Amino acid sequence: MPSDGSGRQPKYQRIAAELKAAIRSGRYGPGDRLPGENDLMAAHGVARMTARQALGVLQAEGLAEARKGAGVFVREFRLIRRRGIQRLAADVWSQGRSIWAADTEDRELVVDFLSATDEPAPSAIAVVLGLAEGARACVRRRRFLLDGKPVLLATSYLDAALTAGTAIAEPDSGPGGIYARLADLGREPVRFREEVRSRMPTPEEADRLGLVPGTPVVLVCRTAYTADGHAVEVNEMTLDASAYVLEYEFDAQ
Amino acid sequence: MPSDGSGRQPKYQRIAAELKAAIRSGRYGPGDRLPGENDLMAAHGVARMTARQALGVLQAEGLAEARKGAGVFVREFRLIRRRGIQRLAADVWSQGRSIWAADTEDRELVVDFLSATDEPAPSAIAVVLGLAEGARACVRRRRFLLDGKPVLLATSYLDAALTAGTAIAEPDSGPGGIYARLADLGREPVRFREEVRSRMPTPEEADRLGLVPGTPVVLVCRTAYTADGHAVEVNEMTLDASAYVLEYEFDAQ
DNA sequence: AAGTGGTCTAGACCACTTT
């Protein structure tokens, strides 16, 4: 064995590295079909499982996507930009250029309302909302679809004692949404906290979002506070990480 | 085949589901060793590859971690809370309870300075900083270690024409860090934008962060703006997603 | 020394998609 440098590397990693290099070089572009298991077996003289392992590396990295019966394809990404503050008025900094391109325009992001129910509040939620253990919550579930594909699941929790009999407990919360209704009740949210995490999805999340294997989810938990510092709403969101860029702005100090 | 419900599911998924249920039930806690390949082969009468596949499911989900020669273990998570605004003074909302527990206390988060060099600015960075194509940038690389394990890689870019001859171009940027030095130059950052994404790591990122397979990275790109709206610094950060919760606060409207 | 996970072979059958 000569001083090969790349000598001591598993075959499947060598094959995977070769495919990745071919993608980087532009040999295969987004949406293109990659060499399949049979191609790799023939080209590299390996067993089926080894070729599978190589293709599995690209899929686990989120670079490629297997379509049963069709082949393995280079993935394409189109990012949605989600701003913490939905401020349309342009200020001086909004002019600044962004790192990651995101074409929010010319694409349809539709909201799919799922349900508004009255349920016992999960204990973690009850703590944040300042409710007694076992208190009931108004739970509103929504789903966001981009070009028909689900990209965000949202579950919103409010104190059921507060929302009972209001439009917040109804499927259609009326003009301005639930924040306008909370304002009607003298509980207008004036400040938000968002906590952001990321991890691999549970099988159920992957199913509900139609996630390609190798795609993480981003978890955003937004808490809305009234002027007197009380939390009035907790909104747990699960995002397709391959579809979103989150954006936050804040002042120094 | 009776109306079994779970009848038509691959064996490896059935085995994986059984292991996951056992973890949820508390049968196996964080750090515990799971049944190995040999155990699963014997218990379920399957081939080695099938047992491996089942354990691979848990690893891909980030629930378990294989240690070569030792076994497969339930992962344990300890989250660091990272605030967009590092405001120590408690305001009324800081009292609010958080969803995810994070023990920043009693753990050592140390900064490991890597380098400060003068390099051609990557074109995406040059655009954001308003530099000419091919202009040079001051590039500062750092690494954050939690209990000795790297959890964050940061690369900071500034206009080299601005920083030349200042402490910013030196390894030690002096008291108050580079923001204090920028203030000395009349370029104090007063506002920040952070863009946040998540994806699976490249092999190089996984290696540099020592990531367990099944762990995504969070990418945070922070741009610092002066009062006149010019970008003075771009900081690209790569975070171990299993180690961090990001937190942002902002006012309505 | 024994046990563990990591890699690899050479077969096989299936469900699925495409032509």
Place this chain on the structure above:
DNA sequence: AAGTGGTCTAGACCACTTA
């Protein structure tokens, strides 16, 4: 009908960890 990826078997050798 042909080709594709998904699942599965029954072996094998290796490097590594633990005791």
